[in-house]
Amino acid sequence: MYKQVLRAFLLLLFTQTAMAQGFSGKVFIDKNGNDACDAGEAGLSGVKVSNGLQVVATDAAGNFSLPTHQKVRFIYITTPAGYRFVKSFYIKTDSSKAAYDFALTPVNHAQQSKAKFVRLTDTETGVYNNWITEAKDYAKNENADFIVHTGDICYEEGLKFHAKQVNTATMGLPVYYCIGNHDLVKGPYGEALYESLFGPVFYSFEAGPAHFIVTPMWYGDYKPSYTVDDVLQWIKNDLAKTDPAKPVIIFNHDLLTYDTLFAIRAGKDSINLNEHHLKAWVYGHWHINFAHTHGNTGIRSLCSAPAADGGIDNSASNFDAIEVDKSGISAVQRRYTYVSNQITQVSPAATGVAFDGNKLLISVNTYHTSANVRQVLFSLYSKKGQLLKQLPLQPRTDWNWATTKEIPAAWLNNVYTSTVEATTSTGNILFRRDTFSLEKSKVPALTGQVWPEVLQNAQRIGVVSGVTTDPKGLHLVWSANTGGNVWKSSPICAEGKVFVGNIDDEGNQHCGITAMDARTGKIVWRFPTKNSIKHSISYSDHLLLATDAEGTTYALEAATGKLRWQHAGEMKSLPSYNSGGVIKAGVYYTGAGKYMQALDLLTGAVKWTNHDWSGGEGTPAAMAIEGDCLVTSSNWNHLFAHDLATGKLRWKRSDEGIRFRSGTAAFYDGKLYVHGINKLHIIDPANGKTIDSIPVEEALKTMTAPVVTDQYILICTATNGLAAYDKQTKQLVWRFVPGEALFYTAPYTLPSSATIESTPLCAGNRVYIGASDGYVYVVDLKTGQVISRFDTGAPVFAEMAICNGLLYVADFSGNVNGFSL
Template identity: 50%
Template sequence: MRLIFTVAFALLANVAGAQYKGKVFLDENKNKTWDAGEKGMKDVSVSDGQNVLKTDMNGNFSLPGHTKNRFIFVTVPAGYKLSAKHYLKIEDKVEAYNFGLLPDPTSAGSSVKMLQITDTETDKYNDWITNLKNFSKNQEVSFIVHTGDICYEKGLNFHANQVTPEALGKQIFYCIGNHDLVKGAYGEELFESLFGPVYYSFDAGPAHFIVTPMRSGDVQPSYTVDEVISWMKNDLAATDKNKPVIIFNHDLLTYNDQFVLKGKNDSINLNENNLKAWVYGHWHNNFVRKSDKTGIQYVSSAAPSMGGIDNSAGQFLSIEIDKDGVKEIKPHYTYLHDHLVVNSPNGSDMIIVKDGNLMISANIYDTENVVKSAKSIIYDEKGNQIAVSALTANTDWSWYGKVPAAKITKGKSYMIQTEVTYDGGRVHIEKQAFILPVNARMGMSSNSGLHSAASIGSVESNQGKATALALKWVNNIKGSIWKGSPLLAEGKLFVATIDDANNLQCGISALDPITGKILWHYKTRNSIKHTLADERGIILGTDMEGFTYALKPDNGALIWKKDLGMKTLPGYISGGIADKGIYYTGSGSYLQALEVATGKTIWINKDWTGGEGTPEKMTMAGEVLITGSNWQSLFGHDRKTGKLLWKRSDEGLRFRSSTGIYKGGKVYITGLNAIFILDPLTGKNIDKIEGTYDFKVMATPLITDQHLIMPTSTNGVVAYDLKTLKEVWNRPTGNALVYSAPYTGPGAATVESTVVKYGNDLLFAASDGHLYVINEKSGEVLQKLNLGAPVFADPALNGKQLFLADFAGNVYGFEIK
């Protein structure tokens, strides 16, 4: 039950002679000034930073002030927006603190839509700002919240000038982050001069929203937690206790179920005040969780301006709030405009005929608009329309359709024109040519090139011929795929999906590797970010909340499920490894070895904790288990006991994302901008490649007979001579469609997916949405296929089969010709 505190003492200020008077009014002429005849707004909460009271029937108020008051601010009521700012600085010359309101239909009604941005950390203008502006306009967003780390003096001044209500066309409310507490008379001085008070509230739709500050940061603030608590109690006392409460802060208050804010002398239990969600940033990752016990949602996003610290995709969130709290969350990946790629049919290598139909697969995305519908029209060489197919959405990227293959003649050229209609009515069109090969099967399916998956992991030689790929099937598994690479095991293909918004589409899916048919799907409670493991006929994976699942491969039945005991952030995004009947998974204080058959804990790490999530997969180097924590250390453990053998945090090894590889008694692993060759028993350097590249990607180094090959964050793929460690070639890729590598943005040619070798050639997919075949010796591009969605997951190679999964949720089966 909401804590009840009287506000009568504030109302008595009228009698006692208040220091700060003013009016809340309907600014009918929009001049930001109260003019005689303009209606006062009653029952609007106003505050001096401690006291909270409601305006009288004429919109007037009088506040007593307090010893540390610096602002008078208003709680904007639902159905309205401000004609100026939500705050006024207290100054001797000010006689009246008046706040003008304007009607705002987007803030009224039974639900309201908002956007969250966070950790933008920039003083440069870029398209993500335009994305916000246009999306807000197109989708009738009510307001935008920035949950902090605007970042340092330059960033704070830039946002105050460029990321404003005037620039965006929407109200924007700022939280103060740890890097926004900067040098001055006190830590929040600059923030206050630009954005006003560090804690305040407003209403929109059915909900009450509260902005709260960081406890501390780079410079000590002048406010105390007790002062924030005192104000919050008064603010909530003046609020309808039935309203759902949404709190914004730069960081999460607690990972526990009870949200109790404690100061030195005071505390407040927010669970008793109808708290429904805590929206935050700080961790630079994408993570949403809902408490089983309380229903409170924990909502975090990476920055819209760049990739996340843990390689999370750059995005902003749209969040819809109703009377029950969070109704729906949607991620929106920045910098994409009218992105439309039909990856099948495309040319002659990307074309599928199945069950007598020509299958159409398109990846469509626009940051600023919602796709209402899509259709494809096929024309012959003379321009005659011969077939039309409406496309159906699988995910927020992927759309499928089909037309009768009998209408297509083998060996002739055709044009496919795809039309996308956005919800505002605008239409975007793309055209491309294709040819149905003369050897294409017109019966049940065109999968004759794929064979049994009996010899898992085998690699065949192309006998000196240049490698070429042909698409045999594609299927969408209805959820995004991050680092959950296809796992070929037990005669099936297993893929993990994520849902960093509503936790509905996350899970483990099994597909037929010959046809791509989905055989079963197991729903997990949160996203499984990384590759699954197979050990002794059991499929294993751990989700972002630290729950491990052991499934039967034939039908997806749960064998056992274990809560690893994750009690704090960051969320678990690493990849576990299974070997000799043991599954190694978890991080920090819940890093442990589990018995595969039963889920029983064999050992648990007691030697280290902390850091940020890292998207590496653990490396087994003989008897040493190698794992890490981003911004903390690289660790070597005794695989049998879990005892810590060594750790490295020097030379950039504490800033890492990639998985190491064990070969020839050595571990090859990357740091921030170097490649290390380590002794696994001691963690000491055997050798090192001083890089001119940023290696903070999720990919694993590839070691061939001649080369060490490593993807980069900004420059595609680079090859080094294995003996001399000198650079041999660099193969750039296109600009990433979605930015994931830490702090990367426009201009970054990122490759998050590991390179694999086939014969004399190399195969890899990139964040530019293309699948590449290149020559190992020269780095020359032999084939480049446009998938239309970024690929973060590693490819899986089996004989003449290549399996690949893109971020849009498409799983592909290719034949190597």
């Protein structure tokens, strides 16, 4: 026993002595890629090397020397721009090592003026799926410099899976990781498993003109061994050795601040990153798509939903493709995962032809995750196969390409064939052939009808009366592109116009509100907003009201788009705002948590502010009103009922899956219908108690409201389409299952899922359904059988509208389509 203790003591003493001597090594250019410094392989000067606290630069021969410190576990380099590490950018400290040498190799395609990278986040999986191949292929096709994962890899299973499947060797370019709260797992200390798989939890590297810093989550499921002070001291030393002209981009699992001052503080010490050329903070954690500019600082923050599945607030599954220049982030593309060779000819098509005045509208929706579509060519052939016209289309959004062309009058009312060829950046050609009759549709006269709210009213009722339908089913009358994607913004109809909101969760340049002529789709006006209009707008008294993702409310004149007033909500932290507001009796209700407010419709004056609850995640549910009861939600928190006049809380529910939900509550016959995770609740709005319920096998995590008719209750699911239940017996009568979703939005939903995110509309004996597979369906209410369908070519998330004898459908491509019923 004595000898064992002595040996252990001597070993510890030897280790401490060796470590106390510090660390030395060389950074060199590895010509033959064998990770060894052979004769004739030169050292590289000026490369930063760190022990996790101190930072030094290599000398003219590429050599360095570092002291030790109490918490040293790795020696690692800041990989310089224009180079890649051969084996790794870090080496675990070991007393037996005589030297810490780092092999680098030049990158042939590297640019000095620009850096490109792919960002993943919150993938939380131990299962291989297409998003991995798509991210790898996209990075290769677009010559990305690196891939970065901003945390929640997740738990032991996810950490081990990603280390094996999503690494530098498998992906073909450097892969960097951040540690998230769910990556701090059981062990000697929270980050022990992470370190064994991915190395240090804070480090830096360079690409193009920029300096990139990876920082760790401060807290998590298990306590880390590092402290804020550890990170602070290292960042100070890292930036002290960094060219102050380089833009600084920081990766972390969470956003440091929603405000303008990016300061890291520990005790009395701190660093103001605004003073060190910080240009962007790229993070995850919230499972949302959100872009934000922090005041006048020039600092941008960018959050993303997971690539593997739908976001917590039903944000689309995606990875980011980000470009950085000397001014910071210069471009962002969200690459929506699981979309392969998607191409649809919206117009002209067998189910309708759209015109822009006397010009034929050629409109194509096309997308491929792993490669950008570079050009789209439309060819028109006569019935005999003679080529009549060939036209290149222009991109309107990331999904839609279009153009218009005058055609001879003699061409009308004849049958033609067309082809569309979409060429990707890899040279792959997506092909589509259609046959159609070139006919102008008859447009119904305007009736003066108004559709002022999502699902037509504050009760959120999806049953429409007085509608005359055509037995032939849907027929396209017009189509127009709004110049930005449409997520949950239902078309609003008033004053002879159709209004929708656009999102831009990339650069905030294409977000706003668009007004179109209700009979022709012609753009009447556009109003740019500060951030995305994620949910529906509301109309009353000649005004349009909308609140963007930053909580700013806009009141616009419906006729002109002129801003009447603007109100900055009290949003001071995440989650971002994405629910639907509502108007009643001259008051607009909007906001979430402690900044939920009642605003005077005409002036924007605040009538009351909620002080009874806060917290939770973002929810895409719309507020609902009946009588003096205002119902709203906070995802992962509660369903809330308030007094309409004062905002005071009446009751709240979080049990039986009501806490985790995305759907809008709806009032029918004095009762409140609302989804739980796997149950429909029928609630007494006076006290919040469940009167009745319907258990449902599938997850009810969609952004839809229940639809109640005299005979049926219609419920949309995240995985298995729409289920119709008998209103009296609560038994399943029929089920309608659309195709596989083009990409995934419902929380944690992934292949395979037949998702419906748009609340259906019932008119007479028909149900109109917009699905995530890109189709609009007309279904028989009694049987669930499909009567007709139209391929929009992009997912339909927004609720539809029936007004002026037309069905208005906004899809994710930014198209708004008008159909005769």
